[in-house]
Amino acid sequence: MRLFTARRARFIALCLLPGVVFVTLFTYYPMIRGTIIAFQRYNLFDITSTPFVGLENFRAVLSEERFWTALRNTGTWVVVSLFFQFFLGFGLALLLRRHFRGRGLYQAWVFFPWAMSGFLIGLLWRWMFNGQFGVINDLLLKTGLIDQRIGFLATPGWAMTSVIVANIWYGVTFFAIMIMAALQSVPKELYEAADVDGASRLRQFWHVTLPHIRPTLALIVLLRIIWILNFPDLIYSMTGGGPAGSTDIITTFLIQQVIGGDYGRAGAVGLLILGLLLSFSVFYLNATRFEKSR
Amino acid sequence: MRRIGNAAKVVVLGVWLLITLFPLYWIVVTSLKPKPEIFSMPLRYWPGNVTFEHYEELFSFADFGAYLLNSLLVSLVAAGVVTAIGVLGGYTLARFAFPGRGALMLAFLVTQMIPLFIALGPLYLLMSDLDLLNRLAGLMLVYVAMLVPFSTIIMRGFYERVPVALEEAAQVDGASRLVAMVRVVIPVMLPGIAATFIFAFVQCWNELFLAITFIDSEDAKTIPVAMNSFITQYDIDWGSMAAATVISVLPTLVLFAAIRRYIVEGLTAGAVKG
Numbered sequence: 001m002r003l004f005t006a007r008r009a010r011f012i013a014l015c016l017l018p019g020v021v022f023v024t025l026f027t028y029y030p031m032i033r034g035t036i037i038a039f040q041r042y043n044l045f046d047i048t049s050t051p052f053v054g055l056e057n058f059r060a061v062l063s064e065e066r067f068w069t070a071l072r073n074t075g076t077w078v079v080v081s082l083f084f085q086f087f088l089g090f091g092l093a094l095l096l097r098r099h100f101r102g103r104g105l106y107q108a109w110v111f112f113p114w115a116m117s118g119f120l121i122g123l124l125w126r127w128m129f130n131g132q133f134g135v136i137n138d139l140l141l142k143t144g145l146i147d148q149r150i151g152f153l154a155t156p157g158w159a160m161t162s163v164i165v166a167n168i169w170y171g172v173t174f175f176a177i178m179i180m181a182a183l184q185s186v187p188k189e190l191y192e193a194a195d196v197d198g199a200s201r202l203r204q205f206w207h208v209t210l211p212h213i214r215p216t217l218a219l220i221v222l223l224r225i226i227w228i229l230n231f232p233d234l235i236y237s238m239t240g241g242g243p244a245g246s247t248d249i250i251t252t253f254l255i256q257q258v259i260g261g262d263y264g265r266a267g268a269v270g271l272l273i274l275g276l277l278l279s280f281s282v283f284y285l286n287a288t289r290f291e292k293s294r
Numbered sequence: 295m296r297r298i299g300n301a302a303k304v305v306v307l308g309v310w311l312l313i314t315l316f317p318l319y320w321i322v323v324t325s326l327k328p329k330p331e332i333f334s335m336p337l338r339y340w341p342g343n344v345t346f347e348h349y350e351e352l353f354s355f356a357d358f359g360a361y362l363l364n365s366l367l368v369s370l371v372a373a374g375v376v377t378a379i380g381v382l383g384g385y386t387l388a389r390f391a392f393p394g395r396g397a398l399m400l401a402f403l404v405t406q407m408i409p410l411f412i413a414l415g416p417l418y419l420l421m422s423d424l425d426l427l428n429r430l431a432g433l434m435l436v437y438v439a440m441l442v443p444f445s446t447i448i449m450r451g452f453y454e455r456v457p458v459a460l461e462e463a464a465q466v467d468g469a470s471r472l473v474a475m476v477r478v479v480i481p482v483m484l485p486g487i488a489a490t491f492i493f494a495f496v497q498c499w500n501e502l503f504l505a506i507t508f509i510d511s512e513d514a515k516t517i518p519v520a521m522n523s524f525i526t527q528y529d530i531d532w533g534s535m536a537a538a539t540v541i542s543v544l545p546t547l548v549l550f551a552a553i554r555r556y557i558v559e560g561l562t563a564g565a566v567k568g
Contacts, residue, residue, distance in 0.1 A: 034413050116543055116546070127532055133337070
């Protein structure tokens with residue numbers, strides 16, 4: 001790596017300039033403006049006066065029942081999705097760890113949901129979960145697991161289950177591939193040494209593999225938590241947050257505020273999400289580091 | 295024992311493959327069924343009378359061809375600009391130590407953690423101030439901004455795998471830095487550059503929320519915006535919707551299959567190295 005000298009400053013600046021300009025103008029500037037708007041009364045349909053109102057938007061949001069429902073739903077959405085994505089993904093990663101004929105092809109096929117947008121995945125599953133003509137109802141009837149059709153997306157409890165099932169379907173493979181990469185980062189010598197010591201497969205997994213990949217796993221899990229929380233796309237097209245707000249998560253709630261034109265409240269919700277994510281990340285990173293050093 | 299293990303492994307992998315692929319199969323089958331067959335019981339698991347009427351409908355009634363062209367234009371241009379910016383920015387981040395480099399990397403990484411739609415409202419105001427609402431150019435600008443951090447970070451990773459000695463040799467032979475970069479480094483990185491371009495293309499192709507916020511007029515609609523407007527609360531024309539899904543997912547499937555290895559490599563390397 002070369003050191004910084006005045007001669008190279010111009011070259012560096014020119015190379016970085018376009019990227020910095022774009023990100024400043026279209027990412028950081030709107031974020032800062034949104035932060036300011038969160039403390040203003042700012043409704044798109046009446047922008048003749050936008051006075052500062054202090055914490056009024058936060059108070060209004062926090063006193064809305066729908067916000068708290070969305071917050072609780074976010075917890076369910078993240079925890080249940082993550083749980084299944086993690087363990088199914090881990091299992092798949094272990095099966096895919098060793099090379100076998102056709103592994104590349106297999107990965108390519110099971111990876112494909114990741115090429116789809118959340119919007120399309122939502123549509124796909126909305127069709128399959130359809131209460132009348134949905135294939136899932138049909139399959140469950142045929143196998144005798146149910147004796148009459150279920151209105152999956154029209155019943156509050158079932159709707160949440162349905163969006164989570166779709167989310168698990170979407171996320172498992174990506175989790176699997178991240179974990180597979182982590183597994184392959186374990187030095188082979190460690191296993192050879194363990195073999196010499198006569199350690200069984202299970203003991204090797206517990207005492208060699210797990211400790212070695214734990215920091216990576218902790219990071220992947222954190223990234224996925226943030227990501228699942230920020231993934232309104234699937235819910236948006238699958239249920240639109242319904243029925244009766246039962247599949248609203250905090251980010252679909254935010255989008256409803258934006259669509260409703262109340263940018264003041266949308267800003268407040270945005271800041272609340274940000275605060276939530278930041279405090280959770282700090283707490284989580286501390287907790288996992290503690291775990292590691294123990 | 296081992297044989298039983300292997301058989302179990304094959305079964306589990308097979309079941310997962312089936313679960314992954316079935317929804318795709320189902321949407322293709324639905325798109326090929328005549329309307330009465332879509333909405334009749336018992337369900338048919340393969341199309342009895344294959345028809346392309348839903349596809350024809352899309353292009354005759356819904357002007358889907360125009361939406362396709364819009365999406366194609368926006369995605370190609372945005373992905374091209376994003377990749378070019380990534381090629382330049384990634385190079386300096388990988389090859390030079392300069393004040394503020396760490397801060398810049400952090401500023402880019404942070405945008406990846408915070409979803410852009412927290413800034414959705416203010417972005418709308420900005421687009422309106424710049425008179426860019428309902429224009430494909432406006433969409434391109436925001437998509438570029440959205441993807442620049444990713445392309446820069448991933449290009450930096452690719453550059454770091456190219457030995458510095460390679461370009462130094464070219465410079466010793468009298469080539470300028472720029473010439474060395476273009477002639478020696480870029481060719482080695484072509485697969486990575488292609489992967490970045492395709493990834494950016496797919497992201498733009500799929501993007502929904504920014505597009506539905508900024509685009510309202512019929513002649514600037516992209517595919518996701520158009521499909522979103524097909525949805526009404528209680529009624530969806532599932533035949534057309536299935537056909538539209540198949541059309542919009544086909545290019546991304548092909549492209550993604552082509553670069554899967556690089557994307558996985560890039561993303562996992564990023565995660566594993568932290």
